[in-house]
Amino acid sequence: MENRAQTWFDALLAGRQRWPVYDLLQGELVAWEAGTLVCRYVASEAFANPTGHVQGGMLAAMLDDAMGTLAQSPLAAGQFASTLSLTVSFLRPARPGPVRVEARFVRQGSRILNVEGQALQDDKPVAQAVAVSLVGQAGG
Secondary structure, three states, X not given: OHHHHHHHHHHHHOOOOOOHHHHHOOOEEEEEEOOEEEEEEEEOHHHEOOOOOEOHHHXXXXXXXXXXXXXXXXXXXXXXXXXXXXXXXXXXXXXOEEEEEEEEEEEEOOOEEEEEEEEEEOOEEEEEEEEEEEEEEOOO
């Protein structure tokens, strides 16, 4: 499965692997090694709430995208990881601009994957999350 994960991330790094929300969030894979992932996103002005800070749901989407990408990486062809739960804690307001998300596996079972992530701005945590994903089969 390591070879499939390497192929997945090589395609993402080369820009051949993309999806709509990744583009909306202006995602970019920064680093990957077995069990961890770092992505950079851009919180646009359009993501701001009335106070001028990034709306929490947009930070949650960034965390979900990075953690979901990591969860998908070790799976065999025809398998997918669906997020069952996502719990986000907001630590400080984020401004429009770059957001770095670091994700790592907590546990990798055969059917359940536990991932945690942290969103940072200027190297300070703005949100943290834990996710539980279910491994399923395409068409199942």
